[in-house]
Amino acid sequence: MNILDKIIEQKHVEVAESKKKISLIELKDSAFFHRNTFSLKETLKSKSGIIAEFKRKSPSKGIINDKAAVLDVAQSYEKFGASGISILTDHQFFGGNLEDLLKVRNEISIPILRKDFMIDEYQFYEAKANGADIILLIASCLSPSQVQEFTDLAHQLGLEVLLEIHTEEELNHYNKNIDLVGINNRNLKDFKVDLQHSVNLKNLLPSETLSVAESGIYSLKDFQFLKEKGFDGFLMGEYFMRNENPMNKFKEFIDVIM
Numbered sequence: 001m002n003i004l005d006k007i008i009e010q011k012h013v014e015v016a017e018s019k020k021k022i023s024l025i026e027l028k029d030s031a032f033f034h035r036n037t038f039s040l041k042e043t044l045k046s047k048s049g050i051i052a053e054f055k056r057k058s059p060s061k062g063i064i065n066d067k068a069a070v071l072d073v074a075q076s077y078e079k080f081g082a083s084g085i086s087i088l089t090d091h092q093f094f095g096g097n098l099e100d101l102l103k104v105r106n107e108i109s110i111p112i113l114r115k116d117f118m119i120d121e122y123q124f125y126e127a128k129a130n131g132a133d134i135i136l137l138i139a140s141c142l143s144p145s146q147v148q149e150f151t152d153l154a155h156q157l158g159l160e161v162l163l164e165i166h167t168e169e170e171l172n173h174y175n176k177n178i179d180l181v182g183i184n185n186r187n188l189k190d191f192k193v194d195l196q197h198s199v200n201l202k203n204l205l206p207s208e209t210l211s212v213a214e215s216g217i218y219s220l221k222d223f224q225f226l227k228e229k230g231f232d233g234f235l236m237g238e239y240f241m242r243n244e245n246p247m248n249k250f251k252e253f254i255d256v257i258m
């Protein structure tokens with residue numbers, strides 16, 4: 001079984017447990033559930049285009065940073081010009097949780113992406129109730145019709161949708177209601193990173209699509225290459241997080257590119 005299958009299997013177990021602990025009614029009763037969300041479509045254009053990620057560990061890299069505090073990091077990401085913040089909420093494989101999102105929500109005014117493996121409607125209510133503005137749909141974990149249904153549900157809740165693809169076949173998961181398309185430079189099944197592959201895939205998307213290059217952007221050169229090829233957004237985690245002080249690393253990077 002590849003790692004992605006393992007994560008999805010575990011996710012089904014977790015969602016079933018969460019449903020027992022907190023009902024849909026309770027989620028809908030929460031204060032954040034009724035807030036107006038921030039739009040990443042807007043901030044991608046008005047700010048640096050970087051969606052800076054908070055991630056403690058990953059299946060491919062092990063521990064990346066287990067010391068940094070989510071609020072400090074998120075506040076600096078905002079202060080120095082991130083368009084949005086991606087927060088991993090998967091616990092078992094990425095060391096995150098929904099409290100990270102809750103802690104940050106009232107303290108920043110840029111969009112937050114709940115980064116997790118969405119497989120059940122319940123998780124969308126959970127995302128909204130915990131302060132997310134955008135959710136990720138990973139094409140390789142979903143059918144095209146699930147992507148459609150989840151996109152509609154996200155929109156009903158006022159959440160934007162970032163669809164993640166990695167292969168040409170996954171282009172058939174795209175539909176015109178999707179807000180942004182992320183092209184993962186990393187293959188989630190074997191963790192190989194290939195920037196040119198992403199550029200080729202991007203060129204097959206309708207030209208007006210807002211595109212985000214995801215993962216494996218580890219240098220100024222990588223960033224500039226993808227920017228020149230026309231990507232609108234850049235999802236970067238490890239480059240900042242693998243540093244005792246992700247805030248400084250982020251500021252250093254922004255100072256060079258802006």
Ligand SMILES: O=P(O)(O)OC[C@@H](O)[C@@H](O)c1c[nH]c2ccccc12
Pocket residue numbers: 053055115116138164184214215216217235236237238239
């Ligand atoms: O740390 P990196 O290589 O900069 O990557 C960030 C982000 O793209 C990556 O965490 C990611 C992209 N798609 C995902 C899906 C699930 C979990 C994680 C991810």
